Amino acid sequence: MSTLSELAIAVEAGKRNDAKALTLGLLDDGMQPLDIVEQGLVPGMSAIGEKFKNNEVFVPEMLIAARAMKECMGILEPLLAQAGIKPKYTAVIGTVQGDLHDIGKNLVAMMLKGANFGIVDLGTNVPPEKFVAAIKEHDAHLVCLSALLTTTMPAMKSTVQAVREAGLTSVKIMVGGAPVTQDYSDEIGADGYSPDAASAVDLATKLADSI
Amino acid sequence: MPIPNLTIIGESINDSVPSTHKFFEANDIAGLKNLAIAQDVGGAGYIDVNVGSRTGEFLAEMVRQVQSVTAKPLAIDTPDPAMSEAGLRAYDSARAGGKMPILNSISELRMEMFELYRIMPFMPILLASERMENGAGQPNHTAEEVYQTALRMVRAAAKHGIPVDQCIIDPAISPIGADTDGRFHCLMGAIRLIHGDSELKGVHMSVGLSNFSVMIPPKRPDGSPSKSPLESAFLTMAVPMGMDFVIGSVKRKYQLLEPDHPAMVCLDDCLKLEGFDVIMRVQEYYTN
Numbered sequence: 001m002s003t004l005s006e007l008a009i010a011v012e013a014g015k016r017n018d019a020k021a022l023t024l025g026l027l028d029d030g031m032q033p034l035d036i037v038e039q040g041l042v043p044g045m046s047a048i049g050e051k052f053k054n055n056e057v058f059v060p061e062m063l064i065a066a067r068a069m070k071e072c073m074g075i076l077e078p079l080l081a082q083a084g085i086k087p088k089y090t091a092v093i094g095t096v097q098g099d100l101h102d103i104g105k106n107l108v109a110m111m112l113k114g115a116n117f118g119i120v121d122l123g124t125n126v127p128p129e130k131f132v133a134a135i136k137e138h139d140a141h142l143v144c145l146s147a148l149l150t151t152t153m154p155a156m157k158s159t160v161q162a163v164r165e166a167g168l169t170s171v172k173i174m175v176g177g178a179p180v181t182q183d184y185s186d187e188i189g190a191d192g193y194s195p196d197a198a199s200a201v202d203l204a205t206k207l208a209d210s211i
Numbered sequence: 212m213p214i215p216n217l218t219i220i221g222e223s224i225n226d227s228v229p230s231t232h233k234f235f236e237a238n239d240i241a242g243l244k245n246l247a248i249a250q251d252v253g254g255a256g257y258i259d260v261n262v263g264s265r266t267g268e269f270l271a272e273m274v275r276q277v278q279s280v281t282a283k284p285l286a287i288d289t290p291d292p293a294m295s296e297a298g299l300r301a302y303d304s305a306r307a308g309g310k311m312p313i314l315n316s317i318s319e320l321r322m323e324m325f326e327l328y329r330i331m332p333f334m335p336i337l338l339a340s341e342r343m344e345n346g347a348g349q350p351n352h353t354a355e356e357v358y359q360t361a362l363r364m365v366r367a368a369a370k371h372g373i374p375v376d377q378c379i380i381d382p383a384i385s386p387i388g389a390d391t392d393g394r395f396h397c398l399m400g401a402i403r404l405i406h407g408d409s410e411l412k413g414v415h416m417s418v419g420l421s422n423f424s425v426m427i428p429p430k431r432p433d434g435s436p437s438k439s440p441l442e443s444a445f446l447t448m449a450v451p452m453g454m455d456f457v458i459g460s461v462k463r464k465y466q467l468l469e470p471d472h473p474a475m476v477c478l479d480d481c482l483k484l485e486g487f488d489v490i491m492r493v494q495e496y497y498t499n
Binding site: 055059067100102103125149150153178 | 289320321340341347348349350385386389391426427428490491493494
């Protein structure tokens, strides 16, 4: 009988075929899809995230683990949807207006998915009003803003302002990107700054739990 | 042995480098000037100056301070037109032996920066990874898109009196450790197209080379470095196709590699692979 810990280890190691087989095995054994996500997949991604923060693994290992998780979710998501189960938290993510960089934003989106956040990825060059509309439409708990240019950091500020002015007081705003700092995050009134994708998961969880 | 005809734009004075950021935060101008000296002595052809989101006034002062300790020309590195203007106005070409600065960078999303040429002639880095289409910025994802953007940018430069052999095209290099969507293929294809176009004969090419290896571990299991051989392997492929500048580190000791070097074999393989197989091949390189 396959076990949740075996699944977590397979996800962490990025062994997607093993992970999928274990997921199917657990379903066959009568395990609930949500339990498989929360007790198998998420711990696997959490373990790889910890190792990343400790410089024991690097971005390729995180990406390969995330692919394994994604493929398992491909099996589980229809079942979760059927049962009307949604992720506990939803995050809207995008690169701010005028900025076309996507690698960092994609990494954060992927790691948040790995922590079982519902993700609404708006892509790059996203105007403030589009962030606001997506937060409303998806009833998001979090919004994650990325900027890679000093010239587009002001768009981060105007997005924070637009979210606040729209009266979306409960949504938490996270910022990141190479030129962005904690000081800048404080200055523009964001709720948090994260220097990398693995730390972003911790921050997102902390912020969402505080709502 | 250094790579012949490859000019290094020393990357150290950049606010997004954590160790340099500390100098900026502490307003340690002497520390920043020491970075300029070390890169000058280390063989940089140009010294990059990127002060992050500080003021144009500050950038101008940094240009003066850096030029006070080096006769190498500078690369003024900001996407902000007003800051670029301040940096260019402060630049003393006589101090650099008459050499004009590099302006890093102009893209189709900020074409007004060409107007600065009237203030101080420069070699523009033309960013070809993004384009303006129907009034909106778009990322380029194919070699043909990058090449077409480069061609339009060089033509736009010519309209401002900047000859082709004064232009530096940046086809944009992405981290190979996160390359699951064919960006390395796109880059090499774009370099080949740019190099093969007679209209672009004499044009220079550059990439921000450290970005290539940024997401992989620094060492292989035997303790040998993992990053600089991959960067050298890229140069071994790209220099013969006209890549004659890099924004990079003078400490890396870039060199041309033999075809059987593990980093060369790795990149050769990457060009034959797609999707996640690329990063898994890179992983195999640094874990074996």
